[in-house]
Amino acid sequence: MTLYYTLVFFLLLVEMGIFMLLILPLPFTWRKMIFTFISENAFVAKLQYGMKITFVFILILFIDSVNRVYSVTNELSRNTDRNGGQQTVLGHERMEVQARKFYSQRNMYLCGFTLFLSLILNRTYVLILDVLKLEQTVKELRAESNERVRSGAESELEKKYEAKERELEIVKKQAEGLTREYGELSDRYTAMEKKQSPDFVPRKDL
Structure with a gap:
């Protein structure tokens, strides 16, 4: 394997590792910190940005490998037709063509899977960012809702307290009125008792 295809294979392994890290079930706080960073x-x-340029070169290698697979397949087909469909008479030449076809297909699959996984990583990264934003929005809305419920409950309690205070004031005023009436009735009763007692001498007008 040539140097640049070795680098492509190493990049494929790195992409696989990054993808495994992305799908790990990390806590929300850790995931948010990582993706924010x-x-x-x-x-x-x-x-x-550098990886985007690298993938452009990998795309060029992919196109070149597809072209090589196509040309080697055509060459093998022409050699087969030339020998009347007898593939066994090609000998070592056919083995060489088959080896070139295998290497071309390997390079095509290597570059293709690397490009495909890069698209999956990009889309997964964007989706996870959207999910994190939605989870943060949900948390904020829940906190705001709880605050509204708490403030609503407090205001309701304040209204009930004020109503009880008003009722207590009314009861106090009624109690004061009843106390005054009781005092007046008590004074009248005392006066009547004095009038009806035998020691009481009515006054004669002169």
Whole structure:
């Protein structure tokens, strides 16, 4: 395997490792910290830009490998037709063509899977960011709802307290009125008792 295809294979392994890290069931706080760091770090942004350029070269290698597979397949087909469909008479030449076809197909699959996994990683990253934003929004809405419920309950309690205070004031006023009436009735009763007692001498007008 040539150097650049070795690098492509290494990049494929790195992509597989990153994908496994993305799908790990991490807590919300850790996941938010990691993705916030990735989305806001300047070095990561430069690295992503460099990876885009690298994938352009991998795309060129993929197109070249597809072209090689097509040409080797045509060559093998022409040699087979030339020998009347007898593939066994090609000998070592046919073995060489088959080896080139195998290497071309291997390079095509390697570059294709690398490009495909890069698209999956990009889409997974975007989806996870959207999910994190939605989870953060849900938490904020829940906190706001709980605050409204708490404030509503407090205001309802305050209204009930004020109503009880008003009822207590009314009861106090009624109690004061009853006390005054009781005092007046008590005074009248005392006066009547004095009038009806035998020691009481009515006054004669002169």
